[in-house]
Amino acid sequence: xxxxxxxxxxxxxxKARDSVPKIMYAVVISLMxxxxxxxxxxxxxxxxxxxxxxxxxLATEAVFLRVRKKPxxxxxxxxxxxxxxxLAMTLPPDLSWDIVLIGSVIAIALGKQVFGGLGNNIFNPxxxxxxFLQVAFPVAMTTxxxxxxxxxxxxxxxxxxxNLKFQGALAQGTLTPxxxxxxxxxxxxxxxxxxxxxxxxxxxxxxxKTIDWRIPAGAxxxxxxxxxxxWLTSPQEYASPLFHFLAGGFILGAFFMAPDMVTSPITPTGxxxxxxxxxxxxxxxxxxxxxxxxxxFSILFMNTFVPIINRYTRPRILGQxxxx
Amino acid sequence: xNLSVRMVVVLTAVGLISGGLLSVVNLLTAERIxxxxxxxxxxxxxxVVPGTVSSQKLYEEDKFTVYASKDASGQELGYxxxxxxxxxxxxxxxxxGTDPAIETINSLTILEQKETPGLGAKITDQQAFLRxxxxxxxxxxxxxxxxxxxxxxxxxxxxxxxxxxxTISSDKVMGVVNLSLERLRQIKQEGKLASGDGHVN
Amino acid sequence: MSTKSLSAEYLKGLWDENPxxxxxxxxxxxxxxxxxxxxxxxxxxxxxxxxxxxxxVVASIKKLIPTQVRIASYIVVIATFVTVADRxxxxxxxxxxxxxxxxxxxxxxxxxxxxxxxxxxxxNSVGRSFIDALGMSTGFxxxxxxxxxxxxxxxxGTFLGMQVMGSWFKPWIIMILPAGAFITLGILLGIALxxxxxxxxxxxx
Numbered sequence: 001x002x003x004x005x006x007x008x009x010x011x012x013x014x015k016a017r018d019s020v021p022k023i024m025y026a027v028v029i030s031l032m033x034x035x036x037x038x039x040x041x042x043x044x045x046x047x048x049x050x051x052x053x054x055x056x057x058l059a060t061e062a063v064f065l066r067v068r069k070k071p072x073x074x075x076x077x078x079x080x081x082x083x084x085x086x087l088a089m090t091l092p093p094d095l096s097w098d099i100v101l102i103g104s105v106i107a108i109a110l111g112k113q114v115f116g117g118l119g120n121n122i123f124n125p126x127x128x129x130x131x132f133l134q135v136a137f138p139v140a141m142t143t144x145x146x147x148x149x150x151x152x153x154x155x156x157x158x159x160x161x162x163n164l165k166f167q168g169a170l171a172q173g174t175l176t177p178x179x180x181x182x183x184x185x186x187x188x189x190x191x192x193x194x195x196x197x198x199x200x201x202x203x204x205x206x207x208x209k210t211i212d213w214r215i216p217a218g219a220x221x222x223x224x225x226x227x228x229x230x231w232l233t234s235p236q237e238y239a240s241p242l243f244h245f246l247a248g249g250f251i252l253g254a255f256f257m258a259p260d261m262v263t264s265p266i267t268p269t270g271x272x273x274x275x276x277x278x279x280x281x282x283x284x285x286x287x288x289x290x291x292x293x294x295x296x297f298s299i300l301f302m303n304t305f306v307p308i309i310n311r312y313t314r315p316r317i318l319g320q321x322x323x324x
Numbered sequence: 325x326n327l328s329v330r331m332v333v334v335l336t337a338v339g340l341i342s343g344g345l346l347s348v349v350n351l352l353t354a355e356r357i358x359x360x361x362x363x364x365x366x367x368x369x370x371x372v373v374p375g376t377v378s379s380q381k382l383y384e385e386d387k388f389t390v391y392a393s394k395d396a397s398g399q400e401l402g403y404x405x406x407x408x409x410x411x412x413x414x415x416x417x418x419x420x421g422t423d424p425a426i427e428t429i430n431s432l433t434i435l436e437q438k439e440t441p442g443l444g445a446k447i448t449d450q451q452a453f454l455r456x457x458x459x460x461x462x463x464x465x466x467x468x469x470x471x472x473x474x475x476x477x478x479x480x481x482x483x484x485x486x487x488x489x490x491t492i493s494s495d496k497v498m499g500v501v502n503l504s505l506e507r508l509r510q511i512k513q514e515g516k517l518a519s520g521d522g523h524v525n
Numbered sequence: 526m527s528t529k530s531l532s533a534e535y536l537k538g539l540w541d542e543n544p545x546x547x548x549x550x551x552x553x554x555x556x557x558x559x560x561x562x563x564x565x566x567x568x569x570x571x572x573x574x575x576x577x578x579x580x581x582v583v584a585s586i587k588k589l590i591p592t593q594v595r596i597a598s599y600i601v602v603i604a605t606f607v608t609v610a611d612r613x614x615x616x617x618x619x620x621x622x623x624x625x626x627x628x629x630x631x632x633x634x635x636x637x638x639x640x641x642x643x644x645x646x647x648x649n650s651v652g653r654s655f656i657d658a659l660g661m662s663t664g665f666x667x668x669x670x671x672x673x674x675x676x677x678x679x680x681x682g683t684f685l686g687m688q689v690m691g692s693w694f695k696p697w698i699i700m701i702l703p704a705g706a707f708i709t710l711g712i713l714l715g716i717a718l719x720x721x722x723x724x725x726x727x728x729x730x
Contacts, residue, residue: 099695110708114715136699138443139489166491290492333596338586338598342605349609353616412692436623441560442681442698 016114016209020118023261024078026210030201031085031256037184037194041147042093046190048290049119050088052097056104064113079118083107086126089191089252090296091133094145099137103129123303124263127296134296144187159188162238165292175239181246192249202255211259214268218275219254219282220245226283238287250282253295263303270306270313342349364435365419369393369404372421372431376401382517388507390517393421400424403517405508406435409500412492414438416447420501422462426509432501444493453494456485465502468495527649531656545668546717551637555672556629556706562685566666566698567621571593571614571629573662575606576638580658583646599642600633607632637665656660675709676700 019285038046061080065072087107091100105241107129115121134141160176163169169176183230184194191198205211223244230238244250258264258278278298283292369391370376376393382388382403389406402424408417416437421430434448446452460466461481469483470491479485486494511517527534544550554572555684558564582602590598610657622629632638641661646654679685680700682690690696699705 096695102697131701134698135702135704137695138698140695142489251658327591327593331591334590335594335597335601338601342601345605346608349612356616357612357619360616364619384580440663441701444697 015324020079021077024082024194026208027082027205027256028078030204030210031082031089031191033197033200034089034191034194034252035085035198038049038089038093038190041149041184042145042190043148043194045093045145046088048097048149049091049093049095049100049190050085052100053084053088053091053104054081056101057081057087057108060105060108061113064117066108068113068117070117074118077118080108081111083112083129086124086162086191086252086257087129090126090130090189090249092141092188093190094143095133095140099133101141102136102268103133119262121262122306123300124257124260127257131300132188146187147185147193149185156302160186160243161286161292164243164247165286169284170236170239175243176247178242178246181243189190189249189252194254195246195251198251198255202251205255205259211255212264212268212271214271215259215264215275216254218272219250219279222279223250223274223283224279226280230287244283244286248286248293249295253282253299254278257295258299258302263306265306265309265313267310267313267315270309273309273313274302274306277305365391365406368406368419368433368435369421371433372400372404372419372428376404379404383511387417388504390508390511392517396460402430403508405504407500407504408436409496409503411437412439412444413495416493416496416500418497418500419505420457422505422508426505427461427511429457429460429461429462429501432497439490439493443487444490446487446490447493447497450474451484453487453497460484461504466498468498489509527645527653528655531653534653534656535660535663538657538662538664539667540664542661543664543668544640544661545665545672545716546714547721548637548640549714550640551635551665552710553631554628554635555669556710557705557716558625559669559673559676559706559709560680560701561624562673562677563621564624565669567614567618568625568628568640569662569666569669571610571625572632572635572638572665573630573658574610575603575635576641576665577655578606579603579638580641580646580654581651583642584649584651584654587647595647596643597640598637599647603638603642604633628654637661671702672706672709672713676705680705 035050038050039166057080058075062075064070065074067183084104084107087103088100091103092107107125111123111125111128112118112121112133126161142162144162160169160181163174163176167174176186179192182195184197186193202211202216206213206216227238227241227244231240239247254275258275265271278295281298281301282294285291285297290295331397339367355404366379369379370393373393375395377396378398379391379393382392391404391406393401393404395401402422403426404419404421406417406419408415410416414437416439417435418432419435420432422428423430432454434454437445437447439445439447448454448462456476458476460483464482466482467480467482468486468491470486471478472486472488476485484494484498529537538544540547542548545552545555551572554568558568579599579602583599586598607630610632611622614625614629641658645657649657674684677685678689679697680702682694682696683689697705700709
């Protein structure tokens with residue numbers, strides 16, 4: 001097919017209010033509160049990570065557009081910017097610049113462009129970049145520093161979920177308080193610590209109908225049900241669902257990554273299946289997996305099922321018989 | 325010749341020639357392969373009980389073997405214990421040496437492992453892991469020091485260092501050693517560690 | 526029956542019909558043992574040994590073998606040489622034998638070897654089969670060398686165990702894990718296709 005940029009079909013046509021850049025920049029705006037929170041909690045370290053990610057992602061995107069002879073204007077459609085911001089938000093504040101740069105290049109190159117660019121990628125590009133870094137530099141990717149707002153005399157600091165899993169925080173009563181998780185006054189990835197800031201942005205997206213509400217809803221219900229059952233049977237052994245919602249990258253993942261239009265199902269039923277799969281996987285990994293956190297793996301895992309979910313939840317055409 | 329007879333004849337011939345060739349190869353290499361295996365164990369014993377001149381198998385059960393190691397004059401230097409257990413990914417086979425009273429560990433060496441390269445696989449690394457095991461007090465079960473420290477002096481007498489990012493592998497190795505020590509004491513008490521020169525307690 | 530010149534018979538294994546990059550055969554060892562250059566070379570040489578000898582033997586006995594039992598006979602021949610290679614390595618190179626583990630015995634099911642017997646040695650002369658096997662082996666060893674070099678340098682910062690990257694370099698551990706094998710192979714295959722496409726375009730114009 002020659003890529004003219006237009007798809008010629010017979011009427012009826014539907015004029016869409018949204019365009020790719022409009023949607024993308026709405027997401028960028030929705031990420032602003034969380035970015036502001038990360039500047040507040042991690043200061044200049046956060047700024048450096050954001051800038052390197054932006055530079056790395058945009059440069060890689062530009063190189064690919066150039067090589068593949070695509071219009072350079074696509075560089076500013078906002079998709080690479082979102083990848084950069086989301087990737088930065090999932091990185092530990094103290095990550096050294098070269099690792100951040102490798103992650104951004106991988107995110108765009110292996111996460112998006114090798115599949116043919118925006119719209120063709122199977123996986124969320126930012127998460128591909130992060131997954132690569134997680135496996136390539138496991139020590140650097142799990143070394144956390146406390147936020148600048150906490151006066152603690154240590155260099156390293158465990159995340160709330162790490163505390164829960166490896167230090168037995170629940171038994172010792174040292175579980176991070178919910179209020180700290182809500183405001184963001186705790187350790188973790190740059191953009192994941194402040195639930196409040198993330199929820200503000202998410203409310204904007206939901207209000208604007210940029211994201212499908214079923215996806216965060218489904219993920220929350222599934223994670224809530226899964227962790228809730230264990231919590232109810234043995235509260236001294238398992239943390240509450242509320243803790244699981246607020247800790248780690250769940251809100252960031254459920255509202256900003258899982259609903260990514262390219263890598264999530266297009267049908268409402270499909271969205272429910274996809275989202276509950278994510279919620280369930282997060283619960284499974286957090287409670288019984290080797291890693292303390294599982295949002296990234298869960299989303300990537302469910303991304304692989306999107307084509308098949310789309311296929312089997314396709315709505316019936318009026319008058320068509322089932323199974324044809 | 326009838327086709328089916330020919331098929332049988334050809335396959336039999338191919339099989340026989342192959343079998344003959346392989347038995348020759350086996351004759352030529354079997355001895356060396358066995359030697360390699362023994363040498364590996366001997367090397368490991370010398371490594372975990374320094375000064376070993378001769379060693380003798382005292383006790384053997386499934387995946388657990390105790391060797392007595394002796395110096396040139398026949399003086400017993402200690403025990404070398406060959407043991408294994410499940411690691412993070414696959415079985416870890418290791419050997420460690422103790423003094424004759426089973427009070428301190430001489431050193432530890434990892435013989436086989438399939439832990440994650442770059443992470444858990446550091447259990448074979450002298451600098452990152454094994455050097456922290458030398459001279460540990462084993463009258464109490466060993467414990468893991470986490471987060472890791474930078475030099476052996478910072479550890480307590482019964483503490484061993486963790487590999488940063490590979491807590492599970494470090495823990496598994498410690499588990500194998502602790503379990504083996506328990507077993508070693510038990511069989512010593514049962515009198516099964518009699519030295520082989522005629523004295524049976 | 527192949528009618529190529531003997532040099533073309535050899536050279537086709539290097540690029541045009543490279544077993545790894547063009548035919549996508551023998552992926553199991555290609556992915557599994559290329560985490561270090563020494564393992565890649567050892568696997569390459571062991572597979573070459575088996576391929577060359579099997580090809581010669583199959584080409585010389587091809588007339589005797591009824592077609593119905595040819596695959597069984599080839600496999601017995603291949604398995605014999607694999608066992609020879611396996612025992613030999615265990616006896617003389619125990620560390621490498623240990624590092625390659627089950628992948629040496631698994632050469633028996635390497636499609637390159639059975640593929641060459643079926644596609645080439647069973648219908649060409651002994652000499653030609655030898656040249657063909659030699660070319661395929663060279664191509665296989667080269668592919669393993671390229672893949673394992675990239676993976677070892679990026680994944681451990683070393684080449685054949687020698688430090689080649691400066692102390693500033695942080696090893697990309699993913700490269701010596703299975704995921705790194707798939708990523709590297711995927712990128713190399715993409716490059717190979719691109720080169721092929723460009724040369725074809727140039728030939729056409």
